[in-house]
Amino acid sequence: MKINVNSIDYNIRKTPVVGICMDGTSYDYYEAAASVMPNLQRIIKSGSQGLVQSVIPSFTNPNNMAIATGVTPDLNGICGNYYYNTETGEEVMMNDPAFLKVPTIFEKFSQNGQKVAVVTAKDKLRRMLSKNLNGVCFSAEFAGQVSAEENGISNVIDDLMGKTNPGIYDPDISVYCIEAGAKLLQKEPYDLMYLTTTDFVQHKYAPDDQEAKQFLSKIDHWIGELDRMGAIVGVTADHGMSAKTRNDGSPKVEFLETLLEKEGNIKSRVILPITDPYVVHHGALGSYGTVYLEDEYTEKAKDIIQNVPGMELVLTKNEAVEKFNLPGNLIGELVVLSDEETVIGRSEDWHDLEKVKSGLRSHGGLHESEVPMIINRPLNDTYMKQLESGKARNFQLFDFLFNGVID
Incomplete structure (x- = not known):
C-alpha cells in the first residue's frame, strides 16, 4: 500500500x-x-x-x-x-x-x-x-x-x-x-x-x-x-x-532600514521572518531578511546593501524565488542573507537588544x-x-x- x-x-x-x-x-x-x-x-x-x-x-x-x-x-x-x-x-x-x-x-x-x-x-x-x-x-x-x-x-x-x-x-x-x-x-x-x-x-x-x-x-x-x-x-x-557577535560579545547587527535611509534616502520596510513570540533567545535577529520598497529604488538599495560588510547575498524577488523556491507573493523586492557572523536588523530602536547584549547565537x-x-x-x-x-x-x-x- x-x-x-x-x-x-x-x-x-x-x-x-x-x-x-x-x-x-x-x-x-x-x-x-x-x-x-x-x-x-x-x-x-x-x-x-x-x-x-x-x-x-x-x-x-x-x-x-x-x-x-x-x-x-x-x-x-x-x-x-x-x-x-x-x-x-x-x-x-x-x-x-x-x-x-x-x-x-x-x-x-x-x-x-x-x-x-x-x-x-x-x-x-x-x-x-x-x-x-x-x-x-x-x-x-x-x-x-x-x-x-x-x-x-x-x-x-x-x-x-x-x-x-x-x-x-x-x-x-x-x-x-x-x-x-x-x-x-x-x-x-x-x-x-x-x-x-x-x-x-x-x-x-x-x-x-x-x-x-x-x-x-x-x-x-x-x-x-x-x-x-x-x-x-x-x-x-x-x-x-552560529555565533553572531563582535569581539566584545555584543551582537553583530546591520540595521537595514536605518542604513537605506542614511545612505540612499530610501524609505523601506524590512521584514525579519525569524520574529515570533519567543524572542528572549534571539531578539528577532537572524541572518535572513526581506526588504519592501518602491520598485524604482530596488537596484539602488541592492547596491547599497551588498557593499555592507557582512551582507553575503542580496537578491531581487525573482532571483530569490528561483534560487530558494520561495513564494513570490510573500517576500519583498529584495531578499538579503548575511554571513556566518552577522545578523540583520531593522533599526536599533525596533529591537530589544537588552536580552542578547552579552552574546547572540542565531540562524537564517x-x-x-x-x-x-x-x-x-x-x-x-x-x-x-x-x-x-x-x-x-x-x-x-x-x-x-x-x-x-x-x-
Whole structure:
C-alpha cells in the first residue's frame, strides 16, 4: 500500500515510523556530545547518516512545514514566522493553518487509516501541523491545556507523562517533547509520529558548553527508548546555529532600514521572518531578511546593501524565488542573507537588544542550512547515495524513512 502526498508516494510500513526534528542542532553538537550520547552513537554505527540541506530561510516554521509536507515553501506557502501583507499594511504572524497551501503527510496518513501522533515543543507550530489531522497533536508548552476535541488526547499531564510540563525557556521542554513521543508509543502502536523540539539551548549554548551536552544526554535517553521499541527513527534538524557577535560579545547587527535611509534616502520596510513570540533567545535577529520598497529604488538599495560588510547575498524577488523556491507573493523586492557572523536588523530602536547584549547565537542564512540526517536503519543503495551526496534535503525525511529504509 502507498499513500500519495503532494506527488510523492510513501510506502506504508508495518513498523512505527518516528521522525524527529531537533531544532537548531547542527552536527557539531552531536560530535561534541558523543561521549554522553551512547544511543545516538550506536544508531549511527548500525544505521545511516549524512548531511542534508534545509530550506532557506533556515528558520523553524518554513523547515518544519517543509518536512511536514515533503515540499518547498513555494508549494506549501510557508516561508517564515512573519510576512508583510501589502494590501492591508499589516505584519502578520504566519501560524494560521490557512496559510498552508497543501496537505501535510500527517493529514493524509491519518485520513487513510494510519494512526498518527505529532508532539511539538512550541505551540506556534501545532495549529499548522494539526491541520485536518485525525489523530493526536499537542504542544509540550501547553500540555496541561489539552482536550480530546482539540488535541486528540485528554490528559497529558496525569495519564501520559505523570508530571507537569517545563516552561518554554527551560531546556527540558524539548526533552519532555521526545519523552512524550516515547510514552505515546509505549501505550499504543502508532504508525507515524513526528516530534519537533525548540532551540533555546542551541541559541544560548555552543556545542562544547557543558549545558548543551547535558541537554543532549537527556535527549539521547529517549531516542534510545524509541529505538529499543523497534521504531524506524529518523533525526534531522530545521537549521543549524552560529555565533553572531563582535569581539566584545555584543551582537553583530546591520540595521537595514536605518542604513537605506542614511545612505540612499530610501524609505523601506524590512521584514525579519525569524520574529515570533519567543524572542528572549534571539531578539528577532537572524541572518535572513526581506526588504519592501518602491520598485524604482530596488537596484539602488541592492547596491547599497551588498557593499555592507557582512551582507553575503542580496537578491531581487525573482532571483530569490528561483534560487530558494520561495513564494513570490510573500517576500519583498529584495531578499538579503548575511554571513556566518552577522545578523540583520531593522533599526536599533525596533529591537530589544537588552536580552542578547552579552552574546547572540542565531540562524537564517546559508551557514545554518547544513544539518544532519541520522536514521537507525540501513538504507537501500539509491537512498544511501542520496544521503551521502550532501545534496539531499531535510524535508525528504519521511521519504527516506518510508521509502529508503531496508526491511
